[in-house]
Amino acid sequence: xxVRHQLQLYSERINDxxxxxxxxxxxxxxxxxxxxxxxxxxxxxxxxxEELGRYLLVATTFLGATVAYKRAHFIGLAxxxxxLGLLFEQFIVRGLQVLTLGCFGLITWYGVIYTVNSxxxxxxxxxxxxxxxxAVVPLSGAIFLLHILADMTKSKKLTP
Numbered sequence: 001x002x003v004r005h006q007l008q009l010y011s012e013r014i015n016d017x018x019x020x021x022x023x024x025x026x027x028x029x030x031x032x033x034x035x036x037x038x039x040x041x042x043x044x045x046x047x048x049x050e051e052l053g054r055y056l057l058v059a060t061t062f063l064g065a066t067v068a069y070k071r072a073h074f075i076g077l078a079x080x081x082x083x084l085g086l087l088f089e090q091f092i093v094r095g096l097q098v099l100t101l102g103c104f105g106l107i108t109w110y111g112v113i114y115t116v117n118s119x120x121x122x123x124x125x126x127x128x129x130x131x132x133x134x135a136v137v138p139l140s141g142a143i144f145l146l147h148i149l150a151d152m153t154k155s156k157k158l159t160p
Contacts, residue, residue, distance in 0.1 A: 008153070029060070033053055051124065055123075062137060069147055105145060108144075111141050118131050
């Protein structure tokens, strides 16, 4: 199997896994917030529920962005270079892919550093290492890198 096919396969499999995780996270947020409302109505407070809900929402945002990229649901520059020809448009797309690759490479690199450095810090209510919720940043960055590389290996036809 060629590298191009492996990248495509891994990109699809990771995206499927992330979509399932997003479903689980969405259901978990709903259940946690519902339990929090019920507990407050009963005169009690779930001290951990707001914190966990916040971390799950942040994770949903970062991981959801990778799914949006994979599905090509971001606002794009489609047709920006079409007036100047298909070849120029391909050049613009490839340039944007390289810039995006560099951006998410930096996000992943510094995200790993920040995640490792925050291991000693603990969250307020749950007393878990802050590296756990922060780890979603380099994880989503790495997923973006995989998706971008898979896109860059796709063959594009230059026929009108």
